[in-house]
Amino acid sequence: MEKITKEKVEAFIPKRKRDSYKGTYGRVLFVGGNQNMGGAIMLSASAGLHSGAGLVTVATHSSNQAALHTRLPEAMFLPMEDLNQLEEKIDSMDVIVVGPGLGRDTLALNVLQTVYQTAGKDQLVLVDGDAIYLHVNEKLPETEASLIFTPHLGEWRTMTGLPLDEQYLETNQEKVKELNAVVVLKKSRTEVYYEEEVWQNTTGNPAMATGGMGDTLAGMIGGFVAQFDDNKKAVLSAVYLHSYIGDELAKTQYVTLPSHIIEKIPFTMKEFTKTAGKLSFI
Numbered sequence: 189m190e191k192i193t194k195e196k197v198e199a200f201i202p203k204r205k206r207d208s209y210k211g212t213y214g215r216v217l218f219v220g221g222n223q224n225m226g227g228a229i230m231l232s233a234s235a236g237l238h239s240g241a242g243l244v245t246v247a248t249h250s251s252n253q254a255a256l257h258t259r260l261p262e263a264m265f266l267p268m269e270d271l272n273q274l275e276e277k278i279d280s281m282d283v284i285v286v287g288p289g290l291g292r293d294t295l296a297l298n299v300l301q302t303v304y305q306t307a308g309k310d311q312l313v314l315v316d317g318d319a320i321y322l323h324v325n326e327k328l329p330e331t332e333a334s335l336i337f338t339p340h341l342g343e344w345r346t347m348t349g350l351p352l353d354e355q356y357l358e359t360n361q362e363k364v365k366e367l368n369a370v371v372v373l374k375k376s377r378t379e380v381y382y383e384e385e386v387w388q389n390t391t392g393n394p395a396m397a398t399g400g401m402g403d404t405l406a407g408m409i410g411g412f413v414a415q416f417d418d419n420k421k422a423v424l425s426a427v428y429l430h431s432y433i434g435d436e437l438a439k440t441q442y443v444t445l446p447s448h449i450i451e452k453i454p455f456t457m458k459e460f461t462k463t464a465g466k467l468s469f470i
């Protein structure tokens with residue numbers, strides 16, 4: 189098992205190109221947030237934007253529209269209930285993050301079915317939160333898209349049937365192979381199962397144990413894969429930076445809110461490119 193370290197992540201984060209524009213940094217669609225959990229998808233989308241995604245659209249329940257526009261004017265809105273609009277939008281996206289606060293009802297299932305059916309082989313779908321639950325418990329069409337799952341230990345138990353005390357590296361690897369996907373197994377030292385490789389995070393702390401923290405990580409991963417050339421480097425960097433920021437904040441904060449992490453993402457990315465205090469592009 190390889191460790192994700194600061195030195196590696198410093199080398200992974202790309203410098204922005206002088207001749208670039210928002211389209212260069214990816215189009216990301218965030219899908220989730222029912223009437224009770226709009227905050228989950230807003231945190232996720234906010235994390236994606238603060239991570240550098242060029243264009244962010246949020247497909248969420250209509251009741252969340254005003255809150256989304258108030259909290260995150262940079263994001264575009266799409267009513268999640270309109271499956272035709274959702275299908276049309278998916279076509280032009282690079283990355284789709286689905287699941288935070290999605291719920292588990294019929295609408296949620298229809299939304300996830302639409303995402304799986306519509307996403308193509310050049311697209312990447314990150315499956316988190318309630319979308320993991322639905323993936324395991326409901327009948328869904330095969331998708332052509334590449335998949336990243338981001339389960340916490342409870343969700344991984346649901347996905348694999350493995351009780352916590354049987355979740356060894358080897359048993360996990362077998363399950364990952366069956367899934368044919370990348371798995372980010374979230375815990376105090378998060379593990380990334382990427383093809384044959386397993387990476388272990390070296391940052392993170394219990395001040396981060398706050399609702400919405402995983403939604404935030406999903407958004408960071410979505411934002412990073414949309415703009416990095418290499419998906420593996422993107423996933424590893426997001427996992428590391430999310431918890432690195434958590435560790436920095438925990439030096440002065442007893443508890444860390446997801447929105448505190450989100451605010452720090454652009455500053456920490458700048459620090460990691462070792463160009464702090466300079467306007468440095470390539």
Ligand SMILES: NC(=O)C1=CN([C@@H]2O[C@H](COP(=O)(O)OP(=O)(O)OC[C@H]3O[C@@H](n4cnc5c(N)ncnc54)[C@H](OP(=O)(O)O)[C@@H]3O)[C@@H](O)[C@H]2O)[C@@H](O)CC1
Pocket residue numbers: 224225226227228229287288289290291316317318319321340341342343374375399400401402403
């Ligand atoms: N502001 C918002 O809108 C927010 C919305 N949110 C949204 O809520 C939705 C449901 O997500 P969820 O993770 O809360 O519930 P669920 O899938 O039922 O899993 C719980 C089960 O797993 C277990 N378990 C959990 N962690 C574990 C661990 N580390 N190690 C071991 N076990 C662990 C846990 O165990 P227990 O706590 O009972 O001991 C229980 O059995 C999702 O869409 C999410 O995005 C939240 O993000 C909050 C903020």
Ligand SMILES: Nc1ncnc2c1ncn2[C@@H]1O[C@H](COP(=O)(O)OP(=O)(O)O)[C@@H](O)[C@H]1O
Pocket residue numbers: 317339340374375376377378391392393394395396397398399400401402403404405431
């Ligand atoms: N004790 C801890 N040490 C390190 N990281 C933690 C700890 N508790 C929670 N986290 C991190 O917080 C996130 C929790 O994810 P998740 O349970 O999906 O949150 P939510 O669904 O509420 O957004 C994960 O990234 C996990 O690694």
Ligand SMILES: [Mg+2]
Pocket residue numbers: 316317340402403
């Ligand atoms: Mg979660």
